[in-house]
Amino acid sequence: MKKYRPSNGTEGEGFIDEYCMHCLHEKYSHTYNEDDKKCEILTNTMIYDINEPEYPEEWIYDENGNPCCTAYIPHEWNINDDDDNDDFWKPPPKVPVPDNQLCFPFVLDEIVQIEEPQIIES
Numbered sequence: 761m762k763k764y765r766p767s768n769g770t771e772g773e774g775f776i777d778e779y780c781m782h783c784l785h786e787k788y789s790h791t792y793n794e795d796d797k798k799c800e801i802l803t804n805t806m807i808y809d810i811n812e813p814e815y816p817e818e819w820i821y822d823e824n825g826n827p828c829c830t831a832y833i834p835h836e837w838n839i840n841d842d843d844d845n846d847d848f849w850k851p852p853p854k855v856p857v858p859d860n861q862l863c864f865p866f867v868l869d870e871i872v873q874i875e876e877p878q879i880i881e882s
Contacts, residue, residue: 761820764827765810775827776802784833801831 766772780786780802788796801816808815818831 761822763810763815763817764819764821765805765815766827779829779832782834782836783829783831784835785831787835801829 764775766775780799781789783799785799786802788798801818804814804816805819818829820828820830822828
């Protein structure tokens with residue numbers, strides 16, 4: 761099989777979005793877990809030229825002439841998965857909001873105590 765290398769950045773982003781971002785090997789990008797390893801295939805395609813021996817053998821043209829990754833293992837990164845894979849996806853940590861910072865949406869009356877106007881009779 762002939763090795764595949766995207767001809768430009770746009771083509772590369774499309775390939776990465778179709779394969780890498782939905783592949784179990786790239787779970788590092790989705791888990792926010794430092795213990796998960798980044799996929800070396802994607803990294804090595806960026807570092808090495810297609811003619812170098814270190815360029816990944818996994819990025820090839822299939823029998824129909826379409827680019828593919830032979831190491832691809834599909835996985836949808838969705839916290840609502842019903843297949844008990846929720847441990848692969850964790851939301852980013854919440855950033856604490858200081859007490860003196862407003863968070864939208866807010867109701868002005870809850871922040872500023874507006875006193876009722878007093879009518880002075882003369």
